[in-house]
Amino acid sequence: MRELTVKDIEAMEIGAGILGTGGGGNPYYGKLHALNEMRQGAKVRLISLDELDDDAVVISVGNIGAPAVSMEKICEGNEIVRAIRAIEENTGKKVDAIIPVEIGGANGLRPAAIAAITGLPMVDGDGMGRAFPEMQMTTFSIYGHCSMPAAMSDSHGNTVIFKDLIDEVWLERLARACVVQMGGGAGMVEAPMSGAYVKRYAVPGTVTQATNLGLAVMDANKQKLDxxxxxxxxxxxxxxxxxxxxxxxxxxxxxxxxxxxxxxxxxxxxxxxxxxxxxxxxxxxxxxxxxxxxxxxxxxxxxxxxxxxxxxxxxxxxxxxxxxxxxxxxxxxxxxxxxxxxxxxxxxxxxxxxxxxxx
Amino acid sequence: MRELTVKDIEAMEIGAGILGTGGGGNPYYGKLHALNEMRQGAKVRLISLDELDDDAVVISVGNIGAPAVSMEKICEGNEIVRAIRAIEENTGKKVDAIIPVEIGGANGLRPAAIAAITGLPMVDGDGMGRAFPEMQMTTFSIYGHCSMPAAMSDSHGNTVIFKDLIDEVWLERLARACVVQMGGGAGMVEAPMSGAYVKRYAVPGTVTQATNLGLAVMDANKQKLDxxxxxxxxxxxxxxxxxxxxxxxxxxxxxxxxxxxxxxxxxxxxxxxxxxxxxxxxxxxxxxxxxxxxxxxxxxxxxxxxxxxxxxxxxxxxxxxxxxxxxxxxxxxxxxxxxxxxxxxxxxxxxxxxxxxxx
Missing domain, CATH: 2.40.390.10 (CV3147-like)
Structure with missing residues (x-):
């Protein structure tokens, strides 16, 4: 477990942008959100997959919505927190750690802010190793984890729980329909996973990867390297x-x-x-x-x-x-x-x- | 408490059609659904508002969707039952009785089938005294009952819980967006009400009213009266x-x-x-x-x-x-x-x- 520094967060912005492969939204706002929480004394703790307990309750978090919208409609800030609480209440399980649903783009940075707000450690990994446009496109879902119950919450405070759905494609369909009504952006979390599952199927080390990528770019620019x-x-x-x-x-x-x-x-x-x-x-x-x-x-x-x-x-x-x-x-x-x-x-x-x- | 007869159900079809004021969908399928359950030995019990316990947990039930769709896309039959169970699980309350959300049209008859399937008594009243197109248009909601958590379930088995929403207009908006994805029709239930609240704000006696209206029409036709x-x-x-x-x-x-x-x-x-x-x-x-x-x-x-x-x-x-x-x-x-x-x-x-x- 280590604590991320301001420089780490700044580097992650660049790294998450690169791993976004053009999409995933702009990580800039997530960075500001995380830095703001850190300035007020909150800590962003990163836990490696190795350190994760097999029995730990891990929940994947991110925002859903059109990237173009997220640049104009700023998050209220607690959307994902409300969604986590709704799932905790619905499942009766207390969450031990969060993991970014995707490391690429905006969703690479936002979880750092959520880790700061909730005090929950953030797992060093994610469900895509990049960015993808739809929710069934995570390694968590691909290798058999059922995302339901999933929850979404918007900036107004509306919270919806997707309790039993046929599959992840239905989750994508219904959550997408709701997010359009919610103004184009909302926080989204999926059903808790065990630490053991996450260790096996998360794309490993991607928070560190994004940070190192950013540091390399910053360093090269400083040293006038390519x-x-x-x-x-x-x-x-x-x-x-x-x-x-x-x-x-x-x-x-x-x-x-x-x-x-x-x-x-x-x-x-x-x-x-x-x-x-x-x-x-x-x-x-x-x-x-x-x-x-x-x-x-x-x-x-x-x-x-x-x-x-x-x-x-x-x-x-x-x-x-x-x-x-x-x-x-x-x-x-x-x-x-x-x-x-x-x-x-x-x-x-x-x-x-x-x-x-x-x- | 009395048990509805086959003739009551047949009369209700006519009466619910009249009280539908042109909308609310066709009560024909709900009638078939109820009669089919009755033929298999299930009972439809009607409880008057007077008989209702003040502490009873009452849930309003109906289908949501475009009436035109409901004529071609027949219900699977247990949509509303799944939605009731989801709310029971979410709130930890056991439902004692159901009440039609609207007496007019399809939603006037469907609760009779749900009463038959679940064995729950159906309250003699409803939330509209007619049919209306949107969910905030119930006396329950108008006089201050919060519909959340509400749940909807479709014919595939997808179940969504609307946990905390700002108001009933948001419920209408999000549920409508989901039902479009679900193929245009789904079962819908709202947060449980106390018997005391239902006694005060339900439009009273409307199941009996629909039945009597139908009986009057049947009788007039038989006797060649107008x-x-x-x-x-x-x-x-x-x-x-x-x-x-x-x-x-x-x-x-x-x-x-x-x-x-x-x-x-x-x-x-x-x-x-x-x-x-x-x-x-x-x-x-x-x-x-x-x-x-x-x-x-x-x-x-x-x-x-x-x-x-x-x-x-x-x-x-x-x-x-x-x-x-x-x-x-x-x-x-x-x-x-x-x-x-x-x-x-x-x-x-x-x-x-x-x-x-x-x-």
Whole structure:
């Protein structure tokens, strides 16, 4: 168990942004929330999977809603806390620790604030190892944990419990319908898991991973090194493309940001055409017609100068970017996982997933 | 406490149809459901408000959804039972009796089936004394009972608990969003009430009222009497118009049936033009431009031959109908009630409610 510092939280913002693979919302507000709690004396304690008791009651936490909304509609702050209390009351179990549902984007940082408010330790891991748009796309759910009863609470104080649902797809459907009514954002927690289950199926160490990623970028910027090179070294990543955004189709549909970004190469990729398909997150990267990387591997668009991630909402014509590929965790590469988070699950029947190192 | 007979249930179908004031869905399926349970030996016990214990735990039950959907998507049968169990578990209270949330339409009959399945007595009363389209429009809610925690369950077995919500309008909003996802229909129950509260604020005796209305119509048809006259006598009603439907605008919007039926008078109303504004239920009746009756008073369109109610979904060009006005219960005429169920609440800022007897 260790206590996160202000510098850790600041680094996590950068790291969670990178691991968000374009989506997951902006971690900036979660950072402010956590830092504000820390300034008032609260502590953010991080517990490793090893230290976690097998019998511990662990609950995964995050916000649900459209990333674009979360940039204008700020959280009230206790949404997730209310949802945790509702589940404690409903199940009669007292929660021992929280774990981020996804490390990428806004949900990577928000749990730090919740750890500070509740005093509960935050587990060093998460359910995605990146960001994904839907709730059934967690390793917790993929490997058999039933998310129900789940609870959501909004900024007004409305709390809904999803008690018995057929499956996680129904949870996604009903919670999504409610969050639209709630103004586009709400806190969400799923049924408690045992420490033993979390140790086995959480993507491990991702809070530390996000922190280290951020520290590497901060360090590189300070030392005038190439931050992108540092990221690649640390994550076994690879620069898939460098280019300028020449065209951008983007629309909001059914609560999701969808679109395609076209790139004209420079540097090593001069005269080549790249493209990134977007559905909240970056889903598929192509050079010409050829797929070079796809979900669940991480496709990250970075500002070529600063090494900071550019989320899908703030992509703009003319930006000079590097497209990075980072291998996802093996827990996301199993046949079972690919049914839920592989290209086919995102509406690409013709793309057979290959680990991007193979392309 | 008395046991309802097959004839009572059959009469209730007609009576609930009339009290549905055009909406509330078709009571036919609820009748079949109740009769089927009775054929298998189950009993439907009716308990009067007087007999109800002050400390009894009473829960209001019904279905939520678009009436048009309920005619094609038949209930699985245990939706409401699952919702009752979810509330019992959540509150730790055992339910002693159920009460129909609304006596008009489908929700007038369905509780009889639920009484049969669960063995719980059904209270002789309801929360509307007619049908209304939204959940905050009950006397229970109008006079201060908090509906939360409420629960809904669908035919698949999905159960959602609305635990803490700001108010009944939020319940309406979130439950409506969920029911759309659930396929347009679900069972719904609200937080338990004390027997003492129900005795004071339920619209009293409406199960018996529906039964007696149906028996009067059945009797009149058998004896070749005018059923409409019988209904008026029994309910202090008045024939507001007799005419032929000459024009019908009707559309589905935001889950509701909205429209207007135009009538050309015959008999005592020859050469006059009538019209009925519809929003699931019949809301406003006019002769020419002049309002003759409005919500919350009951405006009922009856087949002029049989005295059976014609719901808004089955209104057709050319039907010969009588338009009846029946005074609503005084509980719906208070200033407090009219804010929720008066013409203004339905989007008629210019119509000042007057008891229709005064027009």
């Amino acid at each position: 931050p992108i090179e540092q990221i690649c070294r640390q994550e076994n990543g690879q620069v898939l493309f460098t280019g300028k955004i020449t065209d951008l189709e983007r629309k909001m549909a059914a609560g999701f940001t969808r679109g395609i970004a076209s790139l004209e190469g420079f540097g090593d990729f001069a005269e080549q055409q790249g493209s990134v398909d977007i559905q909240n997150e970056n889903l598929v990267f192509r050079i010409g017609e050829e797929v070079k990387c796809s979900v669940p591997d991480l496709i990250i668009i970075l500002d070529v100068e600063t090494g900071h991630a550019i989320t899908t909402e703030v992509l703009r014509y003319g930006q000079k970017v590097a497209v990075l590929g980072i291998p996802c965790h093996p827990l996301l590469r199993s046949t079972r996982a690919l049914e839920v988070v592989g290209p086919k699950a995102f509406g690409y029947p013709d793309i057979e997933y290959k680990p991007f190192e193979i392309y | 059923p409409i006259e019988q209904i008026c006598r029994q309910e202090n009603g008045q024939v507001l118009f007799t005419g032929k439907i000459t024009d019908l605008e009707r559309k589905m919007a935001a889950g509701f049936t909205r429209g207007i039926a135009s009538l050309e008078g015959f008999g005592d109303f020859a050469e006059q033009q009538g019209s009925v504004d519809i929003q699931n239920e019949n809301l406003v009746f006019r002769i020419g431009e002049e309002v003759k009756c409005s919500v919350p008073d009951l405006i009922i369109i009856l087949d002029v031959e049989t005295g059976h109610a014609i719901t808004t979904e089955v209104l057709r060009y050319g039907q010969k109908v009588a338009v009846l006005g029946i005074p609503c219960h005084p509980l719906l005429r208070s200033t407090r009630a009219l804010e929720v169920v008066g013409p203004k609440a339905f989007g008629y800022p210019d119509i000042e409610y007057k008891p229709f007897e005064i027009y």
